[in-house]
Amino acid sequence: MSAGGMGPTLDDRGARSLLRTIPVRKGPDLQWAPAEPPRRNAAMPDARTSGPTAGRKRDPLIEPRVFEAAVRVYARAGWGGFTFDAVAREAGVGKPALYRRWSGGEELLVSALHNLDFPTARDCGSVRADLLDYARQWVHWYRHPDRALAGRRISLDSRARPALAALYEEMINRPRTEAAREITRRAVARGELAPAVRSSTLPDLLVGAMSTHWESTPEGSRARLRRTFPAYAETLVDIILAGAQAMPPRP
Structure with missing residues (x-):
């Protein structure tokens, strides 16, 4: 008995055990059967697949596409028109993809020129x-x-x-x-x-x-x-x- 004179209380473990079964009707008699697990809403994240390991893989073609787009935007619009919005539209990518890779317009622009075959002298023998x-x-x-x-x-x-x-x-x-x-x-x-x-x-x-x-x-x-x-x-x-x-x- 509990201290207050009430019947025995149901602890959490007992409650979970009890709730695992629900009455289902089979024929004329009422029988007990295990409950079906709740259906997961398709919009809800699944704990087995959510988290850092479940993110989308980076597209290896994004950076070359962004570099070309960045140079085109800058050549046409100058620094005043050089924004992540404009570059993302020109490249056909989402703006978050740019923010994940470059800290700002300066880094993106210089990286683009650096990676697009900017002439560099080499030793060719004579x-x-x-x-x-x-x-x-x-x-x-x-x-x-x-x-x-x-x-x-x-x-x-x-x-x-x-x-x-x-x-x-x-x-x-x-x-x-x-x-x-x-x-x-x-x-x-x-x-x-x-x-x-x-x-x-x-x-x-x-x-x-x-x-x-x-x-x-x-x-x-x-x-x-x-x-x-x-x-x-x-x-x-x-x-x-x-x-x-x-x-x-x-x-």
């Missing part, structure tokens, strides 16, 4: 081979108008935005500038150029001339320029090398 390879990368870059325009925009916009400038300098400008200057340093070490040739001279002449040639060509003539640009770049490399190789050693 100074001429190095310059030709570098020039061909720029030809490929200029054949994508959005990339070329985005590259010009970011060099200007970063001057007024310290966070953008820091990322651009760290991920793109500094490492690629150093890689380009290594062309001359390797050539001097091989004995192909005199030590008097500054490390910045060859890449500055090459990229500067290619950029000027592209920008000074009217839009209506760009289609033809895309066809002739490779030959122009090769001729430019030979002219630059002829001048550099004619430099005498330092006295």
